[in-house]
Amino acid sequence: MARGGINKALVKEACTALLQRGRRPSIDAVRIELGNTGSKTTIARYLKEIQAVPSSAVLSPQERVSAPLLAVVASLSEQLAQEAEVTLIHEREQFAAERTDLRTNLSQRTRELEQAQMQIHDVAAELAQARAQNETLCTQLVAEQQLTATLQAKVQELRTQLAEKQNQLQTLNETSAHARESLLHFREASKEQRDTLLHQHEQQVQQVEQQLRAVARILDSKQDDVVGLSRDNERLTSELVASRKQTQHEERQVDQLTQQLAERGHAQDQINARLIRLSSQLERATARNDVLQQTHTSTLLENERLQQRLLELEARQP
Structure with missing residues (x-):
């Protein structure tokens, strides 16, 4: 990343100064001329753009602009460089603070990771215990399923017996109902017969009394x-x-x-x-x-x- 204040004009000015001193404007030479500031990538890009301009356009600053303008440009460049330096210092401080925060967070995350690993170890132990319990429960479940199947068979057998008992009970109820009806008919018939017999008995009593009177009359003759x-x-x-x-x-x-x-x-x-x-x-x-x-x-x-x-x-x- 290029530092603040490094631009194409400064790189071009450094190239001109190097040429005036009879040195070749390489990337390292330009960077040294700029006070060891600026990114080599940025300097290389600016050098490539400057070198792409026709030779007839490469003129000295004295020939193209006046001295006051160059002074203003130089002042602005120096101000920009100072502001860039302040910004860089601020960015470095912010980076140091962020790095401290990151290290603190890293330590905290490391402790959390250790705690998590301990928890994982505990969970693994609990998981092993749970698996053992699960196997035991599976064995018990198989036994319970077998017992349930046996009980279901017994329940089915009992249901069959219950159905048979219910059929027998229904038959007995029907028989009892018929017996009650027969008993009612018998009672009614017995009552009628008793009334009839009572009436006949009264008639027979009357007849016997008549016979007794007749017997009394013939008793003497007997x-x-x-x-x-x-x-x-x-x-x-x-x-x-x-x-x-x-x-x-x-x-x-x-x-x-x-x-x-x-x-x-x-x-x-x-x-x-x-x-x-x-x-x-x-x-x-x-x-x-x-x-x-x-x-x-x-x-x-x-x-x-x-x-x-x-x-x-x-x-x-x-």
């Missing part, structure tokens, strides 16, 4: 029958006793014949025939005995029934 039945009962009892004795006698004969049959095998046919006869007689006697027993039982029951009616009628009479 007294003789009762006496006769009592006599018949005594007679049948005697016959029953005799029949039992006859039956026992025949049973003893059968036993004797059976014993004789065991002892006398040669008389088997005769004994069998006699045994058949005795068995027939025994069956007839047993049948007669049963008939007499039934007759006796019927007579006793009829007698008891008549006596009970008689007692009831006597109890109802005022």
Whole structure:
């Protein structure tokens, strides 16, 4: 970057001075002539422009301008150089301040970088720990997933069983509803039947009272029958006793014949025939005995029934 005050006029003036002293106006010579100021690049550019001007145009300052004008130009050049020097000093101070700030910032950034590296180290340790925990959690997750799958299977099985139980419950509810309906119908039918039976009972009671009155009227006529039945009962009892004795006698004969049959095998046919006869007689006697027993039982029951009616009628009479 060229310093302030270095321009084409100053470079041209330095070239002229060097030529007047018999020296070649090189870049270094011009820069030394200018007081070691100015950028070599800028001086080289100005030298190239000056050298590009035709030789007829290269004249001395005394031939082209007057002395007062050259003095003004020189004064302005000196003033510009001073101002450029002040600006340069200010720029250097500003650059030094900026460099100090940059170094301070660099130190701060270095400390921050160290802290960041320490944090990175801590984060790396935490990351390793987190990865270990993640692996543990992954293992636990796999176990939990397996357990979840098992539980889901059990839940599905329980849901199936629940559905079956619900179907059974629905069936039971339907059956219960039918049973309740049947019970209601049964109750209604029972009530109707009970009412009917009660009405029939009242009618039967009336009929029985009528019958009792009729029985009371014919009770006197039945007294003789009762006496006769009592006599018949005594007679049948005697016959029953005799029949039992006859039956026992025949049973003893059968036993004797059976014993004789065991002892006398040669008389088997005769004994069998006699045994058949005795068995027939025994069956007839047993049948007669049963008939007499039934007759006796019927007579006793009829007698008891008549006596009970008689007692009831006597109890109802005022």
